[in-house]
Amino acid sequence: MTTFGSSENSFFRNRGCISVFDYRAPSAGTWERRTDCYPFQPASPGNEGVAIFVLNRVIYGRLQPWTLWGEEKAYNEKIAPYFEAGHEGPISLSLVDRLILLKIMEDPLSLAAMVRKSFNPLRE
Template sequence: MKKTEIHIEQGDVLEYLMPFIKGKVFHVSRVSNWQSIRVIGKILPNKNGELKTSFGSSSNSYFKNKGCVSVFDYRNIHEEEPQEHMYKCSPTSPLTPEEGIVIFILKEKFYNKLVLWDGWKQDDLRQMVVPHVEAGFPDAIELSQIGEALFVTMDETESTCVFRILSTPVPSRS
């Protein structure tokens, strides 16, 4: 597996990363999860909700309920339908100046194993899925099935600084 470090100083992070991920299928995790993934040699599905997730803790996720590792499917990201849905769940949302992310790019020869989102239409429609840009990989993804891991960090920008200030609780005066 090739390892690439990317540091983003400013600008739109997703736009900056697009040349690396467009046309690919990939899983995203926080850097803090890297050591345990490396030790066990695979990315596990979060079947029981026991694993720390980078994208919320929905107990009603379609691919989690199927026992799959959720992946971003950007193979056709330039087309109209994926473009309509891609911002419903951004692969860069867990990235902060305090903690980077790892983007695990799946080798193309394993694309045939993917469970596509459209099966959701025949299943329980109350389950959460991002149409056209989310897929599932059955069971675990072995690190040998990953072609490249992008280790992404970023500087604090004006917008992240403002967000942190606005989201910091104000101490109560007693």
């Protein structure tokens, strides 16, 4: 399990690919769908945050689009439509232009923190 759910039946994982968020040019009317699989989700309070790798343009031509999921009619496999892309095999660190480290912190007495704790009382 991951913060994105189980990855056992991931469309790109099943094809030997690494999944990446692809925010280059979402089509009209799909930008609001970006929260369907929010990239900052793992940075929930209490963990060490996330590392965001900003990839070099050279990799763009190597990315497989999410639309392959529909072309293959792989409807039983998980995909984040509009924003997920796949890269076959590992991504070399030489293709990383920037690394952004992000840690989201919140007041433990905030309404959001109290609601979250009510669903999981063992987590502080």
